[in-house]
Amino acid sequence: MTEYDVPERPRPARSLWRALWLWTLLLALAALLGGGGYAGWQFWQERQATEDIVAAQDTLLRRLSRQLGDAGAEIQQLRQRQGDLAESARRSTDLVAALQGRADDADATLARINATIQGGRGRAQLLAVEQLLLIANERARLARDVPGAIEALSLAQDRLGSLAEPKLFPIREALAEERSRLEALPRIDLEAAALTLSSLIRRAPELPQRSRAPTHAAVVDGEPSRDITPEASGFWARGIGSLRQMFGAVFTVRRTDKPVDRLLPPEQERLVGQLLLLKLETARAALLTRNTATLRATIEDAAAFLNDYYRSDDPTVLGARAELDRLMTLDLNPQLPELGRSLGLLRAYLDATR
Known part of the structure; x- marks a missing residue:
């Protein structure tokens, strides 16, 4: 060490402790302020919740008060009705008593009448x-x-x-x-028979009619006859024979076992259908008036009409004919x-x- 060196002084310990104490005081104050702010925030939250609860309870109390008022009015009305019912019950009791008295009087009168007419x-x-x-x-x-x-x-x-x-x-x-x-x-079910005839009347326009094939055409083995007699030897005869051969080559008449449709004119077909309907209507009228003779005659006529003008091989026609046969056996006027x-x-x- 030289003479120019200044010896370093040690810092006093009091300054260090003072700084520490200040820092501690500041930290405590900060903690105190933070805790107070948090406590204030918590208090504010609880106050808001309490105010909401109080408001809800106040609303509930007002609602309950209104309901209690309405219940009181209803109770008053029920009491009034109960009083009216009691009054009505009292009047009913009086009326029943009066009726019982009248019934007793009527029983006594009937007893006297019964005794009078007993014999x-x-x-x-x-x-x-x-x-x-x-x-x-x-x-x-x-x-x-x-x-x-x-x-x-x-x-x-x-x-x-x-x-x-x-x-x-x-x-x-x-x-x-x-x-x-x-x-x-024998029990006759007129309703069932009438319904059967009504069903036949309804189905009659749908029954297929029989077609009539022409009978003037001469057919031999499925080909038209084009024979020329031996006597036909003149010019006119040979000309007629040539015309027959020419028309025979153009037109061919063949035999068939199947019915041919629409050979009858439409007017005749409609007339046939109308006549069948008329016969069935007459049969139903005879059934409802219990006229056995007219019923049987009309049904027999309708069955013959089906045989003559309708296809006998069609199932609907066969079913209609069977129903007519069953109706034929009815006896509307049995011997009593x-x-x-x-x-x-x-x-x-x-x-x-x-």
């Missing part, structure tokens, strides 16, 4: 049975209504059975016999049994017990 009840029942027997005879004889007559006889049997009178057994036996005879009659025996026995019993 004539059986005769009234027998008179009703007589009317039923008259109705059965009328339905069977005049209206040809066999089911209606059977129903009337059945009602008469029930009324006689309710009397439980042994002296009426012969009448009941006659009734049972007459009813069994009516039930044994005698129904007067039970009525005569009943009238004899009424005269004897008068």
Whole structure:
């Protein structure tokens, strides 16, 4: 070390500690400020959430208040209705009581009437049975209504059975016999027969008609006859023969077993169809009026018409013919049994017990 060298002074330790303390103070202040800002932000967020919750609860409270008001009004209306129903129930009770009194009075009146006519009840029942027997005879004889007559006889049997009178057994036996005879009659399904004829009328225009082949052409082995007689030896005869040979080479008449279409004029075909429809309509009218003779005659005429003018080998024609054959067997007016025996026995019993 020379005399010019200045010795280095050591820094005092107090300055170092002061700097450290300042830095620590600054850091603490910064941390305090940051924590306060974060706490303030958290507080602001919680306050906003609380305000939203309070607003929602306030809205809910107002809604509940309105609903409670409406419920109170409905409760008031229900109470009013309950009062009206109670009043109506009271009036109904009074009305039922009044009706019960009237019913009791009516029962008493009927009891007196029943006691008065007790002796004539059986005769009234027998008179009703007589009317039923008259109705059965009328339905069977005049209206040809066999089911209606059977129903009337059945009602008469029930009324006689309710009397439980042994002296009426012969009448009941006659009734049972007459009813069994009516039930044994063949049942005619007029509706089904009428529907069959309606179906035939609807399908009649579609049935194929038979074509008529000309009968004036002479055919030999499928070729037209062009023979010249030995007597034809003159000039005119040879000319006529030449013309025959020329036309024979141009026109050929051949035999065929298949029907040829549209050989009848359209006017005749339409006339044939109209006539068939007229016959079928007449048959349906006879069926509905229960005219067996007219029905059978008309159906027979229609079947012959089908044989003459329609193709007998066509399935639709064969089906129509089969349906007509089934309708031919219908008997619209079967012989009805005698129904007067039970009525005569009943009238004899009424005269004897008068």
